[in-house]
Amino acid sequence: MSQTVDRALRILPLLAEGPANLEQVAARLGVHKSTALRLLRTLHEHGMVYRQQDQRYRLGTRLFALAQQAAENLDVREIAHPHLAALNERCGHTVHLAVYEDGEVLYIDKVESRYPVRMYSRIGKPVAITVAAVAKLLLADLPEPERRAVAERLDYPAYTARSTPNAAAYLKELATVREQGWATDFGGHEESINCIGAPVRGTDGRTVAACSVSAPNVVVGTGELLELLPLLRRTADAISAEYSGTTPPPLQKANS
Amino acid sequence: MSQTVDRALRILPLLAEGPANLEQVAARLGVHKSTALRLLRTLHEHGMVYRQQDQRYRLGTRLFALAQQAAENLDVREIAHPHLAALNERCGHTVHLAVYEDGEVLYIDKVESRYPVRMYSRIGKPVAITVAAVAKLLLADLPEPERRAVAERLDYPAYTARSTPNAAAYLKELATVREQGWATDFGGHEESINCIGAPVRGTDGRTVAACSVSAPNVVVGTGELLELLPLLRRTADAISAEYSGTTPPPLQKANS
DNA sequence: TGCTGTTGTTGCACTCTGTGCAACGACCGT
DNA sequence: ACGGTCGTTGCACAGAGTGCAACAACAGCA
Incomplete structure (x- = not known):
């Protein structure tokens, strides 16, 4: 329904397969690098993805916290x-x-x-x-x-x-x-x-x-x-x- | 950075506190109901939120799967x-x-x-x-x-x-x-x-x-x-x- | 049964936000 | 020093998201 959110959320399972850099994410989403960058930044601000030293992105630990709270419910x-x-x-x-x-x-x-x-x-x-x-x-x-x-x-x-x-x-x-x-x-x-x-x-x-x-x-x-x-x-x-x-x-x- | 994604992601910790209906989500996000609805729908399509029988939303089980994969990394x-x-x-x-x-x-x-x-x-x-x-x-x-x-x-x-x-x-x-x-x-x-x-x-x-x-x-x-x-x-x-x-x-x- | 209030949903016009491009810059290896 | 790779930035355009208002579904109540 919402294109931007949809794209952002598609990043998560993609990263779940393993760390990826900006270009790979952009390519697999089918969007421009700059678009992927902004999506990743937003996800990053929310702790959903984490940027490791080699600048590649992987899933962030906030997911743990959310999953745990989901479980408590x-x-x-x-x-x-x-x-x-x-x-x-x-x-x-x-x-x-x-x-x-x-x-x-x-x-x-x-x-x-x-x-x-x-x-x-x-x-x-x-x-x-x-x-x-x-x-x-x-x-x-x-x-x-x-x-x-x-x-x-x-x-x-x-x-x-x-x-x-x-x-x-x-x-x-x-x-x-x-x-x-x-x-x-x-x-x-x-x-x-x-x-x-x-x-x-x-x-x-x-x-x-x-x-x-x-x-x-x-x-x-x-x-x-x-x-x-x-x-x-x-x-x-x-x-x-x-x-x-x-x-x-x-x-x-x-x-x- | 990305307003739409930002709003969508703010829904998650909000729901982590417990199930909420559309109006509550809209109110706490500070957006119109219809906006909240579209965000929730998108989240729903990705399994990030789940709609229980009373139509209230709560965190979805996809979070489990993602957190688990994050852990494996x-x-x-x-x-x-x-x-x-x-x-x-x-x-x-x-x-x-x-x-x-x-x-x-x-x-x-x-x-x-x-x-x-x-x-x-x-x-x-x-x-x-x-x-x-x-x-x-x-x-x-x-x-x-x-x-x-x-x-x-x-x-x-x-x-x-x-x-x-x-x-x-x-x-x-x-x-x-x-x-x-x-x-x-x-x-x-x-x-x-x-x-x-x-x-x-x-x-x-x-x-x-x-x-x-x-x-x-x-x-x-x-x-x-x-x-x-x-x-x-x-x-x-x-x-x-x-x-x-x-x-x-x-x-x-x-x-x- | 009909009324009223509440809550979710839809269509639409407006415009703001996201987009892709191109140029820039940082970094690395040779 | 040089080219190549990859991340980052600014900008103009338009497409996507937004809020409004009207509608629908439903529950409570007299």
């Missing part, structure tokens, strides 16, 4: 986290939380099994939307027209032989998911990784988020993983209850 | 993390990593002691620049004019009785830090929290980052904490060495 995440941690405690596997937004599904939280590190490293990563259990849950709950529109707009990469092949198959899978109230991804993304997911619902019953448990084939087979389904669903329901306000938060959650 | 963080984790392993306290950028100091990594959770929750948070050990280290290394300019531009909030009171005191403290090569914060931010920090240096000797160990008074006194200084400095030096390329990375760090 997602109160599902805050409410869900202790439940996810408890789930991880009991089953030991990787636990994810994801939300749907504008045709994309994004991880917004993760608890990793063994190594206590770098949880944040995946947060914000777009989910493999055609195969992930959490994606199926979130899409399954969309109103029919939007669901169909999204499904038909997607690409269906063949990550493995068991990946969802096309829109028709996906819509059928979504119908199943919607009916049974939970979802799986058995080797659809990575051959050796299985995953089960369950929905978190708001007061109105709409699916506001989805959580999942993932484990490599060699550790637990699909059968064993499915044994965790009741536990997973209880967790998701507990989050739903607290999110809907039907259950008071377990402890004081006083903020400062 | 900060290779100091990647190199430092294993060292920080090892340090945490040995001393058990909270470990931070921070960088300086355009007059601000930001945490870019954190390893927490006890509870394995929500490491990311503080990442991106601006540091209490007048008192934090990491901030002192990073500012101490700035060229004289910039250091003075920054110091005099700052506010000096009296978090506690031991907070740095004004620019003169801060500059003096920075001189000490620069000379001794490490920094402390003994109750300058929170009365009961002590902290020691050490610099990570690049090939040219410039301080590119700073790491620190923080612990509450009740667990270890300042004396005990200072006993960790050699370990902390060895850690910082190890990061510096690896970052400068004088030491090969300890194991294979193959990416994909």
